[in-house]
Every structure is written in structure tokens, then in C-alpha cells.
Amino acid sequence: MNVISTRQLTKRYGQTSALRDLNLEVRPGEVYGLLGPNGAGKTTTLRLLIDVIRPTRGSITLFGEPMSPRLRGRIGYLPGDLVLYDRLTGAEYLRFCAAMRGTHDLGEATRLAKRLDLDLDRRAGELSKGNRQKLGIVQAFQHQPGLAILDEPASGLDPLAQREFHSYLREYVHGGGTVLFSSHVLSEVEQVADRVGILLAGSLVVEDSVASLKANALRELTFTFAEPVAAATFQGIQGVRSVNADGTTVRCRVTGAVGELVRTAARFPLLNVTSDEPDLEEIFLHYTGDRGHDD
Amino acid sequence: MTTELVTKSLRDNRSSTIGWGLALVASVALQLAVYPTVRAAAVDFEQLLASYPEAFKAVFNVRQSPGSGVGYLQGEVFGFLAPLVLLGVTIGHAAKATAGEEHAHTMDLLLANPVSRTRLLLGKALGALTDLAIITVVFGAVLVVGSSISGLDVPVSDLLGAVLASAVVVLPFGALALLVGALSGRPGLAVAVPVGLALLTFLLNALTPLSESLKPWRVLSPFHHAAVNDALTGDPNWTGLAGLLVVTGLLVAGAVAAFERREVRS
Numbered sequence: 001m002n003v004i005s006t007r008q009l010t011k012r013y014g015q016t017s018a019l020r021d022l023n024l025e026v027r028p029g030e031v032y033g034l035l036g037p038n039g040a041g042k043t044t045t046l047r048l049l050i051d052v053i054r055p056t057r058g059s060i061t062l063f064g065e066p067m068s069p070r071l072r073g074r075i076g077y078l079p080g081d082l083v084l085y086d087r088l089t090g091a092e093y094l095r096f097c098a099a100m101r102g103t104h105d106l107g108e109a110t111r112l113a114k115r116l117d118l119d120l121d122r123r124a125g126e127l128s129k130g131n132r133q134k135l136g137i138v139q140a141f142q143h144q145p146g147l148a149i150l151d152e153p154a155s156g157l158d159p160l161a162q163r164e165f166h167s168y169l170r171e172y173v174h175g176g177g178t179v180l181f182s183s184h185v186l187s188e189v190e191q192v193a194d195r196v197g198i199l200l201a202g203s204l205v206v207e208d209s210v211a212s213l214k215a216n217a218l219r220e221l222t223f224t225f226a227e228p229v230a231a232a233t234f235q236g237i238q239g240v241r242s243v244n245a246d247g248t249t250v251r252c253r254v255t256g257a258v259g260e261l262v263r264t265a266a267r268f269p270l271l272n273v274t275s276d277e278p279d280l281e282e283i284f285l286h287y288t289g290d291r292g293h294d295d
Numbered sequence: 296m297t298t299e300l301v302t303k304s305l306r307d308n309r310s311s312t313i314g315w316g317l318a319l320v321a322s323v324a325l326q327l328a329v330y331p332t333v334r335a336a337a338v339d340f341e342q343l344l345a346s347y348p349e350a351f352k353a354v355f356n357v358r359q360s361p362g363s364g365v366g367y368l369q370g371e372v373f374g375f376l377a378p379l380v381l382l383g384v385t386i387g388h389a390a391k392a393t394a395g396e397e398h399a400h401t402m403d404l405l406l407a408n409p410v411s412r413t414r415l416l417l418g419k420a421l422g423a424l425t426d427l428a429i430i431t432v433v434f435g436a437v438l439v440v441g442s443s444i445s446g447l448d449v450p451v452s453d454l455l456g457a458v459l460a461s462a463v464v465v466l467p468f469g470a471l472a473l474l475v476g477a478l479s480g481r482p483g484l485a486v487a488v489p490v491g492l493a494l495l496t497f498l499l500n501a502l503t504p505l506s507e508s509l510k511p512w513r514v515l516s517p518f519h520h521a522a523v524n525d526a527l528t529g530d531p532n533w534t535g536l537a538g539l540l541v542v543t544g545l546l547v548a549g550a551v552a553a554f555e556r557r558e559v560r561s
Contacts, residue, residue, distance in 0.1 A: 043561065052406050052559040073409035081561055083400040099299040100408040139404070 001064045003178040009058035018044040020202045033193030034182040040199040042182035043080045076140035080151030086125030097139045109142035129156040150181040217278035223250045226269035297418045304422020308388045312426045319380040326371040327441035337362025353501045364447030377461045385427045385469035390485035392419035394476030416554045431462040456526040463536045464521035470546035477554035
């Protein structure tokens with residue numbers, strides 16, 4: 001049984017489709033990253049799952065059941081637009097959250113706050129964006145939920161806090177937890193996600209591992225030779241989409257395996273080769289209009 | 296969980312409750328303190344009031360001589376001051392119940408807790424009701440003590456009956472604020488609609504004695520059914536008050552249904 005399962009999940013606002021026929025499966029013990037540019041439907045998906053908005057069509061089950069107040073006890077949630085009660089200190093806020101969940105146990109909250117270097121004695125209104133985000137993360141995990149639904153969780157965190165948070169996520173998953181999170185930062189997804197789904201304009205266009213996504217994405221390889229090499233040398237090689245030769249420098253845009261391209265280049269006096277990591281935008285483009293040209 | 300919601304609501308509204316409460320207590324105490332002076336000059340006041348337009352006297356509930364305790368309280372306390380404060384605190388706090396959280400973008404996290412929407416709304420409503428109860432009790436206490444000191448000569452049971460009727464009459468407006476807030480998620484609208492309706496029905500009830508054409512419509516005014524003036528003379532309209540409680544219950548049920556269906560704005 002999957003922890004999250006959606007069938008034909010659709011959300012429309014008037015004539016605008018925010019989400020179309022989403023079939024999402026998140027397995028127990030995995031970290032699933034939902035990637036996409038702003039407005040792709042990531043937040044809509046997460047808010048539908050947590051039941052603050054209702055689907056136009058389709059169904060959602062969490063732990064095999066439709067959402068209920070009881071089920072929310074097993075879920076931790078961090079909204080993308082995180083707003084806390086400014087007048088409460090971190091400790092007061094976490095006590096309120098615990099009490100809403102029928103407990104007074106702040107053990108996990110205190111441990112995680114310490115780990116993230118968060119001062120719980122300050123009022124939320126006095127905290128920096130990064131520290132407010134830390135408090136949001138702590139409240140999402142303080143009751144040790146079976147499933148964490150996190151909207152842009154690393155947003156505003158400094159690199160040190162990000163690293164600590166990612167390491168906490170890994171421990172959480174090893175301990176049996178499951179995570180669904182959204183992001184528009186590829187490096188974050190790369191570090192923590194087991195699987196990735198890319199949402200574009202309300203549709204899930206691809207679902208894969210990060211490594212596989214990157215391998216299939218359009219990248220640019222730049223070769224520097226000791227003498228000029230003709231562009232035609234590289235045209236027609238498998239995966240090569242375009243070649244641009246400028247004297248001793250040749251730039252090739254390529255998808256998939258680069259073995260044949262590198263072997264061909266190695267036949268010439270090659271001085272250097274660099275590969276640009278594909279950024280998310282290029283991966284997005286690969287799965288949108290450009291896909292037609294590239295494939 | 297409900298206790299937490301009520302406590303949170305009380306804490307959120309603490310300064311507002313204290314502000315409204317102090318305003319009422321200070322005004323009532325002041326009015327009662329000057330009563331002996333008014334009584335001593337009752338004849339002059341009656342002559343002065345006789346020259347006032349009927350509409351003015353109707354709106355400000357000037358019915359009996361200000362020299363009598365009942366007449367004084369009707370005009371100076373129950374006519375305008377008490378409804379204003381009790382409506383203010385109840386509508387203000389009920390409007391914030393769910394719409395305030397939604398407007399502040401804190402509703403997503405609140406709804407992520409293992410608590411049903413019905414329970415959440417009722418917990419918040421109970422918070423607003425507790426604020427009204429606190430102010431009503433303080434109002435009643437100040438009135439009873441102050442009346443005794445100033446020699447108003449109105450039985451305590453009549454005073455408390457009028458205080459109770461004054462509190463009950465604001466309940467439908469508070470429930471309407473809850474309903475509008477649950478439907479719209481907009482605290483401003485949730486204040487404006489019941490305030491507008493309260494003003495309209497207050498004037499309708501107050502001005503009916505001056506106009507035959509208004510009489511058939513008076514039944515629509517909660518103030519008519521609360522009959523605070525009658526309660527102050529020892530004849531409370533229990534049926535009317537019960538009717539107001541029923542209307543309140545129906546409006547709260549509507550608010551629950553609306554909030555259960557509400558699409559929370561992000």
C-alpha cells in the first residue's frame with residue numbers, strides 16, 4: 001500500500017486548470033520531490049493532499065484511507081506560504097501545536113530545534129525568515145509523523161541549516177518516515193529525493209530518479225583543441241543535438257550518454273573538456289516545447 | 296484540543312476584550328455616579344427632554360422620566376451604550392474566528408491538526424462567546440453595585456434580566472459574523488454585514504413607535520424580541536429570547552456547513 005495515492009486528481013479555478021489528472025504514488029519510506037516552476041501546480045497538489053482545498057475531480061488516499069481528522073495526526077505539514085503567530089515564542093507555538101495534537105511532549109521538537117540551532121525563546125515575529133522556516137520545520141516533525149508533506153522546505157535556510165535539515169530528513173526516512181516535498185531547486189532535490197516528479201502547467205510530465213533525469217537532459221559539452229576542428233566532425237553522433245565550432249573551441253549540446261562524442265573528440269589533440277550541469281530550466285524545457293525538436 | 300482553541304482565541308482577543316470591557320465599565324460607572332445629580336434636577340431634565348424631537352428620544356430609548364431609576368438606565372445604559380459594546384465585542388471576535396486566521400494565512404497550519412473543521416469553528420466560536428460572557432458578567436456586577444450605591448431603586452433581578460437580554464440579543468449578530476466569515480474568509484465583510492444589519496434592526500425597533508408603517512416589520516428586529524426595556528421592568532420576554540437562541544443556533548449550523556465546504560485561500 002502506497003502512502004500517497006491520487007487518481008485523476010484535478011483542480012480547476014473557473015476556466016483555469018491548476019492541476020490536471022494527477023496520478024501520484026508515493027511509496028513507504030521514500031523521499032519524493034515534486035519539481036516545477038512557479039505556477040506549475042506544486043502547492044495546489046500539496047494543499048489538496050492536506051485537504052485545505054478540495055479537488056474538482058479525482059480522489060486522494062493517504063495510508064490507504066481518505067483524509068480525516070484522525071489521519072492528520074499521522075501527517076506533518078509545512079506550507080509554502082509559512083505564517084506563524086507573531087506574538088508567540090517558538091516554545092509557546094510548539095506547545096500549542098503539541099496540545100492541538102493531544103500531547104504535551106516537546107521532546108522531538110526540542111531536539112530538532114537544537115539541531116537546527118533555533119532559539120525557541122524568541123517571538124516568531126522577531127525571527128528572521130530562515131529561523132521562521134526552521135520553526136515551521138520543527139512543528140511539522142515534532143509529533144514524529146508517518147508522512148511529511150513539505151512545500152519548499154529549504155526556502156530561506158542558510159547552507160549549514162539546509163545540510164542539517166537534509167541529514168535529518170535522511171534519518172527520518174531511515175526511521176520509517178515518508179516525505180513528499182516540493183522544490184524548484186534541482187540541487188536540493190538531487191541531494192535528498194529518491195524519485196522526482198516534474199509538474200508543468202498542472203500536469204505531471206515525467207517521473208524518474210534524479211540521476212536518470214539529468215542523464216537525459218540537454219547539456220552542453222565544450223571541447224578545447226590544440227588546433228581548429230570542423231563542426232561537421234561531431235554532427236550526426238548519437239545524442240548530439242547541435243554543434244557550434246569557433247576556432248579551437250567546439251560546443252556540443254547533447255542528451256543521454258556522451259561516450260561516442262567523447263571518443264570522437266579524443267581522436268583530435270584535445271586540451272580540455274567541460275560539461276555544464278543542466279539546470280532545472282533546461283530540464284523543464286526538455287520536457288516541454290523543446291522536446292519535440294530534441295527527440 | 297477544543298480547550299486549546301478557546302484559550303488561543305481568548306489570548307488573541309485579550310486586549311480587545313479588556314478595551315471593550317473597560318469602556319463599558321467606565322461609562323456605566325460614570326452614568327451611575329451622576330444619577331443622584333440627575334434625580335435632584337429631574338424636573339429640569341424632563342422639561343429639557345420634552346423639547347427634544349420624538350425620533351431622538353426613540354433612538355436613545357428615552358421613555359420614562361430620567362429621574363426614575365428604570366428611566367435613567369433605559370436612556371443612559373441599555374438604550375445605546377450596552378448594545379454598542381456588547382455588539383462590538385461579539386461581532387468583532389466572531390468575525391475573526393475563522394476569517395481572521397484565513398486572512399492572516401495561518402489557517403493552513405491550523406487545519407493540518409487532527410481536528411475537524413466543525414470542532415475548529417466551534418472552538419473559536421466558544422472563545423468569542425466566552426469573551427461576551429466575561430464582559431456581560433462584569434457589566435452586570437458593576438450595574439448591580441453601582442445602582443445600589445447611587446440609589447436607583449431597581450430590583451437586582453430586573454437589572455440582571457435586562458443584562459441577560461442585552462447579551463442574548465447580540466448572539467444572532469455574532470453568529471452571522473461567524474457565517475459570513477466562514478463563507479467569505481474576509482474578516483472585514485464578516486464585521487460589516489452584521490454591523491449593518493444590527494444598525495438597521497436597531498433603528499427599526501426604536502423608530503416603530505413613531506411610525507405605523509414600520510410596525511409590521513418590527514418582528515424582524517432581534518431588539519424587539521429581546522425586549523430589554525420590559526426585562527428592566529420585571530417582565531422579560533422569555534419566548535423572544537428563546538427565539539433568538541434558536542436563530543443563533545441555525546446561523547451557527549450554517550457557519551459550520553459553510554466552513555466544512557470552504558476552500559481556504561492560500
